[in-house]
Amino acid sequence: MADYGHFIGGKIVVGTSGRFAELVNPSTGAPQGRVALASRAELNQAVENARAAQPGWAATNPQRRARVLLKFLDLIARDMGALSSLLSSEHGKTIPDAVGDIQRGVEAVEFYCGIPHLMKGEFTEGAGPAIDMYSMRQPLGVVASITPFNFPGMIPLQKLAPAIACGNACILKPSERDPGVPMRLAELLMEAGLPAGVLNVVNGDKEAVDAILDHPTIKAVGFIGSTPIAEYVFTRGTANGKRVQAFGGAKNHMIIMPDADLDQAVDALVGAGYGSAGERCMAISVAVPVGQKIADALVEKLAPRVESLKIGPANDPSADFGPMVTRAHRDKVRGYVDQGVKEGAKLVVDGRDFRLQGYEGGFYMGGCLFDHVTSDMTIYKEEIFGPVLSVVRAKDYDEALRLPNEHEYGNGVAIFTRDGDTARDFTSKVDVGMVGVNVPIPVPLAYYTFGGWKRSSFGDLNNHGPDGIRFYTKTKTVTSRWPSGTKEGAEFVIPTMK
Helix, strand or coil: CEEECEEECCEEECCCCCCEEEEECCCCCCEEEEEECCCHHHHHHHHHHHHHHHHHHHHCCHHHHHHHHHHHHHHHHHCHHHHHHHHHHHHCCCHHHHHHHHHHHHHHHHHHCCHHHHCCCCEEEEEECCEEEEEEEEECCEEEEECCCCCCCHHHHHHHHHHHHCCCEEEEECCCCCCHHHHHHHHHHHHCCCCCCCEEECCCCHHHHHHHHHCCCEEEEEEECCHHHHHHHHHHHHHCCCEEEEECCCCEEEEECCCCCHHHHHHHHHHHHHHHHHCCCCCEEEEEEECHHHHHHHHHHHHHHHHCCCECCCCCCCCCECCCCCHHHHHHHHHHHHHHHHCCCEEEECCCCCCCCCCCCCCCCCCEEEECCCCCCHHHHCCCCCCEEEECCECCHHHHHHHHHHCCEECEEEEECCCHHHHHHHHHHCCCCEEEECCCCCCCCCCCCECCEECCEECCCCECCHHHHHHCEEEEEEEEECCCCCCCCCCCCCCCCC
């Protein structure tokens, strides 16, 4: 049984608030430990450790900071088996999916190992008479990241890597549902040579979140989660003078044009719609076939594929996906399916009553497939975050394009077509932040930035890539002149380049 406290000042400390959350194995439904929920006092203790450690870390040259990250990568590779097993047991995703979760985070760390180059400023000699100008990027100080349950490896790595590479100290508040991997990552960073206090992990719930948003020492907050909470974090954080990037929910469409390779499109929909039990912010949850003929053919091919999905415990290497993260979330997703039926959508494949023999206590749900979904239905408008795919039929390309453009979310979208003109027009006109052409989950690699539009994102800068450097640093510009000794007298007008 695991018993998680916090990681503060370079070591694991027990929780002192007296409050705990139970950790449950999603595959079995059995308790497997508990995690302490921090008080404001404990958050304050972490911030004080971070504030004390940050100046020395910022004074460490970027190349030496990069060496810590390089060693950290070696340690993650060494422990990948244990990390992925831990992640799988707490979240419920399959072992291969857990490895992929961590690997995508590793790719962000790899990018930020280039921090000596990424933090370089600019220099202009002779900007004016005997005047040189240059800029430099400097760390903000103490920053914080609040990360979700669905990627307990990738997202903490994507947040902490740029924060500490830039010379900040970081407070990480992972999800209380699966805190094991973030805690272990903090230990590995210490083993890699990170000074004590530069990274602190504070487990907790809303009390810890509010303490982060209100603390005057914390200069920036990164968040990923649902849209209502993202908006709350952004509003409260910015009201307290913080820099905030907050990413929320999604309703990702995949447009299937009449000329698309239908078998390829079906493979893409099955993987992107049902992988990780649909608990991905970039999961495809809406299929938009264009034209009656392609719609009928798509549903005919999809239905048996969804019915044959193999659902198993997280440690089953042959499972397509595992259980959902909690019983409450599984029941919420079932409720969405009930609502879809009530509102008149055709439930082609019904996975609500799936039971796994020998694992009756686990939080399992089979794949669900709806057809004839319309844009006024709840299952279309709201993010379900489960193994549910809705088919919304469009009569033509223009109607298909309008669907993602008019939806309140703008995270990801994809189009499957063989026609370059159609693809080019779509990528130009669609009002969504990340676009795939014959790619169902268009998550950018770590050297590009990740971020949606509309109510999928709050704030000016995206996640990882170059925006990670911009978010976790501030720019200082210096104008320098070394007088020759000639007295020039006072000037009372603003300097210009006349």
